[in-house]
Amino acid sequence: MRTPRISNAIIKRLPIYRRYLRQLKRNNVTKVSSNELSAIIGFTASQIRQDFNTFAQLGQQGYGYEVDKLLNELDDRLGLGHDRVYNTVVIGAGNIGKAISNYTYYYDIGFKIIGIFDANPDLVGTECNEIVVQNISEMDDFARQNSVDVGIICVNRENAQAVADQLVDAGVRGIWNFAPIDLEIPSDVALESVHLSDSLHILSYRMKTLEDEK
Amino acid sequence: MRTPRISNAIIKRLPIYRRYLRQLKRNNVTKVSSNELSAIIGFTASQIRQDFNTFAQLGQQGYGYEVDKLLNELDDRLGLGHDRVYNTVVIGAGNIGKAISNYTYYYDIGFKIIGIFDANPDLVGTECNEIVVQNISEMDDFARQNSVDVGIICVNRENAQAVADQLVDAGVRGIWNFAPIDLEIPSDVALESVHLSDSLHILSYRMKTLEDEK
């Protein structure tokens, strides 16, 4: 509650900072100035300092910023603290579902996939990262026995809202949605949607622009 | 060249407009006012009118906008005209590669997957949507025989830049990148990257914010 409202523009940059700072850490860089970061990320040094100052005074005048300190602060702000683990279920074991399960399993250790569900009996019983796909009808019981924090929706447009409702009933606090639809969600559940086609269409927009400029 | 520079803020909204307008079309809505659209999308009516006017006068005073007319204009601007087909290759036939191939194959008819490549001999020869996965070493020949417009990078961080270089050599005009890295690309090739983890981390940010507010 003490948190001053951080603007959406800044929030969207936080994961980007994290990504680049982890890159630096991988390269054993321990210290960075706003100018150096600017050269890598492409934001202005001024903006970087402004952003970092929205949450705390993290730097040291005449020196710069400790990479580790920045990363800790970002992880903390983003809800990715070291001890924190989000119990996560994936709904939809088709291609996207499997890809996202794998991706999350390997790359985002803060999100632990504890269940995968599908309505298609052909997929029920198959395995993905040693997790057996269960029938969607078993989700309620499963949720009662395990505390589920996050649901990832990888079903088609037609079934997405029903699945979202089920997830909300099951008590999830966040939904990561890959279906191309606006979901209706209570205001105390977080929602983030990925619209892959938007991204692809921006690519074709850029291609067209380059073409026109010739 | 006659195109007046459209701001990035607007460009990002174009696919969103398209998405909602197609929804309306599916529901057989033929006409919409900026106020009605505002209620559905959540942008202000004023912004919607401003945006639509950046490219042309599409509406009719006292009446509103024809859904079809808007969609045609958006498709055109986004480089998604009806006759237009982008020959597309996917590099990386792992989970993400297969998911994206499927996704693109089914949902974005303007992008025709004509080849899938991987370096892993275990995957070479397997099939995805009736397309046989080829060895990455065959890509140069393949590109010489087929005109390739778009490359989709679904390999890991370590190999992504090398693949991008190969794609550029092969003459692609656009790259859709799923590897978590900044690619170096000549300025006449369009690039759009999808950073799934950024989206997931914004979800956890929102979850944390909701939690703090309690």
Added chain:
DNA sequence: TAGATTGTTAATCGATTAACAATC
């Protein structure tokens, strides 16, 4: 101390919103 770089205020820029005249 001198040099470097942050923290922070003030100035600028651009994007959004409000308002209303034009017009179907």
Added chain:
DNA sequence: TAGATTGTTAATCGATTAACAATC
């Protein structure tokens, strides 16, 4: 014609950038 809604200008708002004093 009256009502509705766009097209467009002007006003507002917020985000970015510039500048520099504070300070390590």
